[in-house]
Amino acid sequence: MAESIAPKLLKSLARLRCSIFQTTFNPTSRRTGAKYLKARLRGPSMVQYYPERSPSIGDLNKMYPGWNLVDVHEVRRNISIQEHKDRGKGAPKKAKNKEESRRTKKRR
Known part of the structure; x- marks a missing residue:
């Protein structure tokens, strides 16, 4: 005949086991976030994966103002933006106040 062990005794045994093996005692099985706290950063x-960022042409111009280097990619980008605006395909103008807002005009 097997004797049943009192739940109170099992609980105290689990608490003692946790203190010996330095684990957390969680009798109600609540979520503690221990998995994420134990994980390595x-x-x-x-x-280490990403290489160090080398200074851009804009950075060099700020560091050495007399050099006046030209960033070809930035010039091309600005020209492209201006061409789009000239054709009416550019970004819409930002509203300065509430009356100029498109949302306000739609609600009326």
Whole structure:
């Protein structure tokens, strides 16, 4: 005949086991986030993965104002934006106040 052990005794045994093996005692099985706190940090490996950023032409112009370097890609981008605006395909103008807003005009 097997004897049943009192739940109170099992609980105290689990608490003692947790203190010996340095684990958390969680008798109600609540979510504690321990899985995420134990996980290794991702930041350092991400920093190692990406190479160091070299200074851009804009950065060099700020560091050395007399050089006046020209960023060809930026000039092409600005020309493209201006061409789109000339054809009426550019971004819409931003409203300065509430009356100029498109949303306000639709509600009326």
